[in-house]
Amino acid sequence: MVDRKEYDVLVIGGGPAGLAAALSASGTGARVGLIEREECLGGILKQCVHDGFGLVRFGQMLSGPEYARRFIDLVEGSDIAVHLETFVHAARRLASAGGGYVLECVSRDEGVFEAYAPALVLATGCRERSDRQVFIHGDRPAGVLTAGLAQHLVNIEGVLPGRRAVILGSGDIGLIMARRLTLEGMEVEGVYELKAEPSGLSRNLQQCLSDFGIPLHLLMTVVEIHGKRRVEAVTAARVDLRGSVIAGSERLVECDTLVLSVGLIPENELALSLGLGLDPSTKGPKVDQGGGAGEGIFVCGNALHVNDLVDYVSESGEAAGRDAAGHALSIGAAGGTAAPGRRVAVKAGPGFLYAVPQFIDLSRPGPAVIYFRVNSTLREGARVSLSAAGETLLGKRYPALRPPEMERLEIDPGRVPEGCDSLWLELERKEADLG
Amino acid sequence: MKLDKLRSALRKRFGDGVEAREDRGSIVLEGQLPSWEARLEAGSRAVGAGSRGVVNDIVADDCAWAASERLDSPRDPGRDEGEKGLEGLSFDVAVIGGGVVGCAVARELAKWRVSTILLEKEEDVAFHASSRNDGMIHDGFAARPGSLKAKFNILGNRLWEALAWELGIEFRRPGSIVLFRNAATQALYPAFAARAAMNHVDGWEYWSPRRVRAEEPNVCDGQHGAFFLPSAGVISPYRATVALAESAVMNGVRVELGTCVKGFEKEGDRIARVRTDRGDFRASVVVNAAGNWADVVASFADDRFFSLHQRRGTDMILDSQAGGLQRHIMAMPSIMQAKSTTKGGGLVTTVEGNILVGPTATELPGRESYATSTSELRTLERHFRINRRLLPSMAITYFAGVRACTWEEDFIIERSRRVANLVHAAGIQSPGLASAPAIAEEVARISLDVLCATMKVSPNASFVAVRDAPLELRRLSLEERAKAVSRNPSYGRIVCRCEEVSEGEIRDAMKSPLPVRSLDAVKRRARPGMGRCHGGFCTPRVMEIVADELGIGIDEVTKKGPGSRIAVGMTKSGLGEGFRG
Structure with a gap:
């Protein structure tokens, strides 16, 4: 034993x-x-x-x-x-x-x-997520690494992963690494983002890309890696709003490093x-x-x-x-x-990516925090409300909402009415964001 | 005459672009065609027109670059030139190629008192096809009756179980379920059984739909029973190759990695000296186990009576969490598959406990082109229909390998007819892994026959067949594990979280009989980075251990040998600015 x-x-x-x-x-x-x-x-x-x-x-x-x-x-x-x-x-x-x-x-x-x-x-x-999980094809040379691994190599091991990098994905770690690698003397050719909007926090877009003149290529992705032993180039391509590659838009980008923030x-x-x-x-x-x-x-x-x-x-x-x-x-x-105490479900209505937690235990003292993300950018902001059995328990107005930015609401479980089994998170958008 | 018939058929099909001639029994095709497909078609048509193989030297306009791979030896710009450690040496046998066949031949020869050298151009064995396949030890049913594939597959299948035990590697026989997709395929059962009998397959059964369902509860609906082959097995192909090479080294074989053969010096009808980038040496017998370069090696000896074409296969590995959803190997071939040169792929339960989906079979140029593609993965998706619980989203990785195919689609295992001391083990494509032990016995026998003419050959009384299995901590009981960790605390430091590999296991791999110099070589032995995170977490830790064992800087560590460094230098400060405690 x-x-x-x-x-x-x-x-x-x-x-x-x-x-x-x-x-x-x-x-x-x-x-x-x-x-x-x-x-x-x-x-x-x-x-x-x-x-x-x-x-x-x-x-x-x-x-x-x-x-x-x-x-x-x-x-x-x-x-x-x-x-x-x-x-x-x-x-x-x-x-x-x-x-x-x-x-x-x-x-x-x-x-x-x-x-x-x-x-x-x-x-x-x-x-x-790795290159395999986003289905980048081609060769498998050295020089392909996730942003977190690149960050570990630079910040913990003190080694430089390459000379000229392409960064795929505009998530926060990708943006942070664009700046970090630039400061360490690497050339960052650009950050490529499959979606029509960047995935990182606004402050990182400014401080990590704009301030260093690193281009952000929206609606573009990397489809293929070239190089037998070490990366020699990648093929980048334009994509449509559904993320499908636009035929004929492929171009070869020379680099020795591909950093993935996907x-x-x-x-x-x-x-x-x-x-x-x-x-x-x-x-x-x-x-x-x-x-x-x-x-x-x-x-x-x-x-x-x-x-x-x-x-x-x-x-x-x-x-x-x-x-x-x-x-x-x-x-x-x-x-x-x-x-166990009595539980009600928290459900996210249309317009949300998700809400956490999925349940609220009504027997628990103190306010419960509900975190949520919306599924598209609402530049005009929106009002988010929590309702139970048709009754609005609370509402909060947000000046702007973006999917990368998580928001939170607090609710007192004591306000949930008797007999209701689910709370609904609802979104009221402005006209301009409805299109 | 067959050659005239071929010429007129080629002219009719391709016009004046192609010429066919006979050279010492082989059919040689030359000229130019617009596409790779046309070149393939011409090559296939030439089969049987001569008494020997087909040599296809047609250049395809859309893949003209592939012609440069025709006769050149592979180039490797990353290699350090200048070191000539082999110059002037002398060996009884030189084996060219450190794939599963070359390593098995070398180990077989080690049972005799002969001096053997194995040459591998890469920094590790199992670098190419032997680490890029599905690991199946085929039952032998699919091979064409009467072919060398059929003969060696059956023999190899019977040898693997005991060999794996000797080598200390895992071997399992899950058996293969070939599903009947409809009544028409079900009606083929007697034909299947007849073929299995002709190939001397070790057992087969008809399984009713109910039996299939009982054995594999997740099988798709609507199946019409199955042809079950209990002898189908699985093995880790790279671990097997590494184990064979290590066993060979432990028994006196000299394995030289990073050594590329550049040509031969002949004296009369014999190879006198082998020329390599690390010096020239004498060899009494040369074994050609050069995989996708076997025709090039044959040409060095003026014995290119065949040429190879490449068929790429892509495999997909599912997360180990899906491993429990299936017990047997399963496939559901279409009737069209019966006429194909490939077996069609399926779902393979690997020794590591994953499910492997594949392989595909696509004719593409490139002896070492392992690029994967979306269309290849799409081809694999049909296999997901076989098991209702499997989803493409369970894939954690995919990879490609290249089969070395002759135009006859069979193995070449023979003593050269033109060069007295050259033995070919060429065109070893699937089921090459399954056949390897039997091929090795045959090639060793031929080699010893050649040697016997000039020297006395006696058994090696000190041959040790058993290789101790490397310790795998995650497979031990808690008590055994506790003992191992108290003996060596580095077994308690887990470096790879996905595959649960400890620092001690990585250090063991680095100290094994073969030199281990790269992350991929470590991965082949101890598995760090094989799991769902693909080394995102463990890469720096493995780099530290490799650098420590080799006594090099962490920035000098490579992924797969010269030219593949992970880092290109130090940061400005050369220090990590984060903290490690």
Whole structure:
């Protein structure tokens, strides 16, 4: 038998979501174990040396490492048990009364051990889509890399991935890397975006592209890579509004590097192995306002849906940590059962990409935060309202809405009327944006 | 006369653009045609017109570049010239080509007291076709009865199980379900059975639609039962090739990677010396296992009695999470497939637990052209109909390989008729992987026959058949794993999250009997980067380990040998500005 460590809450992932979850769970008095695969805490923030983190939360522009440091310092000053360089090989739910989860862990310093807790927080983050997933064809030479990998090579390893880069995708990491590579002396030939609009935050478009004179080619994509050993060129082509390549528009772009910023996918392999279903629109589990996915599993941060700002990741981590601790402690108090509260579904109407959470547990105290994204740019802004059984519970007017930018609403669960089983998020657009 | 008939047929079809002549039994086609398709058609028509092979030297206007691959040896601008470590050496046997056939031949020869050198132009074995196929150990049903393919496939299929055990690699026999799509194909069962009997296939059964459904609950609706071939197996083709090469090295074979054959020096009807970019050396016997360059190697010895054409195959790999949706290999060929030169592809359950979809079969020029295309992937989509639960969106990657095909579409396994000490293992396309152990036995036998004329050959009493399997931590029980980690903590540091590969496993691979110098070579052995994130997370970590083991800078690490560095230099500060703790 291998060693078994017992906690009230086990948090998997030591990035911003996991750090916040561990801290908030620990703050309620729960015994918390935090498991991190890498040699130090911080997750992706470790390599995000640019600033822009923490504006919402701290009212300051911090770099990624600075933002992470604020949480890491608190963790180091707490009694949270941090397991670094520890990998969760498998997770299983105990069938016995009270349930709970056992994680089979593999660690360089602690060997192989099991960890048990009645509540589990999945803060596993997300991964990048690769060239294969966006169906770029042609050769497979060195010099094709995701923006996150390029960022790691430059900011952590201190090496330069190439001399002349083409960047596909105008997501935030792609824009950040356009600037970073330029500052390091690489030539960025241009950023290519399949859609008619850029995918990144407005501030990044200005600060990373415009300020450096890097061209943004909308409605263009990369269809083929050339080069036997190292990238020699790519074929770029124009696309129509449906994303189909316009025949005859192909042109060869010489470069030695192709950087891909073509989307992020929540990492939910553990969630799937525990039998959680995924919401097809978020690619994350369906949860309540505390990240609760049922049976003592809580999910937060980018594992739930891909966030635009780390501040919201921390916010969702805190909610998940608090509720996970509440679950664990109530099981202890109730001798093995935690009664679920009454839930209503949150449904996003036409015009939305998605809304998270998918449920609100009405028994939970305090306001519930609903995050949402719209599916097209509304330059004239819109009014977003939440209604139940035809009755508008709250409404908020937004001056402008863009799909890359996540928005949030807060609702007091106590205002949800008796007998209603779903809340609807509705969008009232201006005339000009309806076409 | 057959040649006259061919000439008039070609003139009728292509006008004066093409000429056919006979050269020592082979039919040689020359001239110019507008398209690659026309060139292919001319090549196929020439089959059978001579007593030997077809040499197709027609230039296609739309692929004129391919003509430069006709007789040149492959060029590699990235290679460091100047080092001549092989100059003046002498070997009993020189094997050209580090694919599965060359490596299996080298290991077979190691059972005898002969000195063997294996030459591979790339930085690793299994660089080309042997790492670019579906890993199937075919049952032998599909090969044309009477062909060398049929003979060696059956023999090879019987050898693989024990060989895989010796090599410490995984081999499974999931069996192959060939579905009948309608009553008409179902009626072909007796013909299928007769063909299987003719090829001496090891067992076959008729499965009713109910039986198929019971065995494979996710099978499509409307199937009419199946022809089941229990002997069909799967293996990891690159791991098998690496294991064969390692076993050969452990038993005294000298494997020289990054060494390209440039020609031969002949004395009379024999090859006296092998010329390479790393020096010239003497060899008593030369084995041509040069894959897609085998006709070029034959031409170096003035024995080009055949030429190769390339048939590209694209395979798609589905996420391991879909692996549980199917147990057997499944295919649903159309009636048209029966007349085709290929088997049509299907759904293969790999040893790693993924499902592989493919391969396609498309005639395209380029001996080493592995570009994939949208149309190839679209061709694969029909296979998704076989299993109701599989979706194209489950694909995590796809890749292409190139089959080395003679115009006769059969293997060439023989002692050269013109060069006394040259042995060909050429035109080894599918089912080459399945056939490799049997081909190796035959080629080794011929080689030893040649050697016996000039020297005494005795068995190698110290041959060690068993190669210890590299440790794979994720496959161990928790207790075994705990022991391994306490012995060596680097087994506890997981570097590749998708495939769960530890630092220790990567270091083991780097210390194996064959030199390992690149990320792809590490990937072939220990699998980091094979999973759904394609190395997005683990690449820098693997780079660090490779740089550490090789004693080089991290910016010098390559993806696949010279000319393929991941990084081109250091950043301005040369330091990472993020933090690592």
